[in-house]
Amino acid sequence: MAKKTQKETDIIFYIHRFNPDVDSKPYTQKYTIRVEPGMTVLDGLHLIKETQDATLSYRFSCRMGVCGSCGMLLNGRPSLACNTQILDITMKNLTVAPLPNFNIVKDLVPELTPLFEKHISIHPYVIQNKTDEMLDPTGEFYQSPEELTKYLQFSYCIKCGLCMAACPTLATDSEYLGPQPMLQSYRYSIDTRDDGFDKRKKVVGNTHGVFRCHYAGECSNVCPKGVDPARAIQLMKRELVLDYLKIKKHRSTSFIMGKPEGVKRRPEIPKAPPFTVEQK
Amino acid sequence: MKETRYWTWHMLAGIVILFLLGIHMITMHLDAILGWFNPAGGEAVDWGNVVARAKMAIYAVIYIALLAAALYHGFYGFRTILFELGLKHGAQSIINILFVVMGICLFVLGSWVAIKFHVIAQIA
Numbered sequence: 001m002a003k004k005t006q007k008e009t010d011i012i013f014y015i016h017r018f019n020p021d022v023d024s025k026p027y028t029q030k031y032t033i034r035v036e037p038g039m040t041v042l043d044g045l046h047l048i049k050e051t052q053d054a055t056l057s058y059r060f061s062c063r064m065g066v067c068g069s070c071g072m073l074l075n076g077r078p079s080l081a082c083n084t085q086i087l088d089i090t091m092k093n094l095t096v097a098p099l100p101n102f103n104i105v106k107d108l109v110p111e112l113t114p115l116f117e118k119h120i121s122i123h124p125y126v127i128q129n130k131t132d133e134m135l136d137p138t139g140e141f142y143q144s145p146e147e148l149t150k151y152l153q154f155s156y157c158i159k160c161g162l163c164m165a166a167c168p169t170l171a172t173d174s175e176y177l178g179p180q181p182m183l184q185s186y187r188y189s190i191d192t193r194d195d196g197f198d199k200r201k202k203v204v205g206n207t208h209g210v211f212r213c214h215y216a217g218e219c220s221n222v223c224p225k226g227v228d229p230a231r232a233i234q235l236m237k238r239e240l241v242l243d244y245l246k247i248k249k250h251r252s253t254s255f256i257m258g259k260p261e262g263v264k265r266r267p268e269i270p271k272a273p274p275f276t277v278e279q280k
Numbered sequence: 281m282k283e284t285r286y287w288t289w290h291m292l293a294g295i296v297i298l299f300l301l302g303i304h305m306i307t308m309h310l311d312a313i314l315g316w317f318n319p320a321g322g323e324a325v326d327w328g329n330v331v332a333r334a335k336m337a338i339y340a341v342i343y344i345a346l347l348a349a350a351l352y353h354g355f356y357g358f359r360t361i362l363f364e365l366g367l368k369h370g371a372q373s374i375i376n377i378l379f380v381v382m383g384i385c386l387f388v389l390g391s392w393v394a395i396k397f398h399v400i401a402q403i404a
Contacts, residue, residue, distance in 0.1 A: 169364065172366065173363070173366060176364075205283050209283060211283050237287075241287070241288045244288050
């Protein structure tokens with residue numbers, strides 16, 4: 001290793017390795033790398049892969065905390081590897097492990113299929129009672145800034161799975177929906193364009209739904225986007241209970257704003273290209 | 281969806297317990313100051329006071345309500361803990377049936393004792 005500068009530090013990475021085709025159980029492998037200020041854990045993993053061990057597997061994509069691909073357990077805390085600077089969390093040793101509460105595909109790559117299956121199960125999209133309007137929209141739904149604010153922070157979820165990895169209830173009950181899907185159920189249920197609460201309450205109000213939450217709050221603690229799933233879960237409980245007691249406030253669905261009239265297309269804005277699929 | 285029903289009643293039972301246990305605590309530990317529920321004077325567990333309270337129908341009602349709330353709250357909570365152990369659906373169904381049967385049996389037994397005690401106290 002070259003002589004280190006004053007700002008550089010040697011950090012020992014203890015990385016959990018597991019290849020299901022070869023290994024019977026996970027083991028830890030030690031790597032030492034020279035770290036300079038500003039290097040993220042993902043940078044460190046790249047360096048190890050390029051200079052020491054090309055067989056190391058991990059998942060990443062955007063490298064800027066947006067895609068949520070590089071979630072892993074860094075010194076025991078679920079974090080995004082691209083969003084965590086090495087010298088912010090250690091000056092000596094760094095343990096890197098795959099996200100708990102998920103099966104391991106290989107090394108640091110978790111199997112996120114259960115997360116997405118649960119996510120899909122809560123119907124994570126705007127559901128309209130007016131099916132004609134859903135299939136063939138005639139305009140935009142009105143929504144005030146106040147109505148938007150109610151669910152805005154919950155819509156920042158990037159589905160990285162860190163909250164699911166931090167959840168102690170999910171650790172013991174694999175059927176438990178988990179923070180991310182329940183957060184999404186609340187996010188859509190309070191959206192004024194949505195009529196899908198009755199559909200979602202059957203999923204989140206079941207035996208392994210919102211009522212199994214232990215209020216640990218770790219999901220909110222580890223969220224890299226500052227979303228508060230624990231709050232969404234409690235608010236969803238309130239919605240369900242008020243609905244059961246038949247004292248839930250009825251809210252009318254957003255009205256459809258008419259298309260603007262008497263407005264001409266500005267010459268610099270091109271027309272939309274023709275459809276590439278057949279229209280019914 | 282049925283879990284919403286169960287959980288709502290679990291919370292309501294908790295509130296009922298809080299209220300009725302408050303009455304119990306006042307009766308047992310604060311009545312020397314208040315003097316509401318122990319007409320014979322002295323300790324709350326003195327025979328005269330026990331019989332005096334048992335003669336009041338409201339006490340039988342309170343005991344039965346507290347018993348119902350405590351049984352429901354306790355069994356639901358215990359069921360929740362057991363379900364988190366990752367039991368199979370068959371085992372969960374057995375626990376549901378077992379707890380409902382046990383709850384009803386204990387409620388009938390406890391209610392019978394409360395009513396019987398009230399009836400005996402009338403002639404004591």
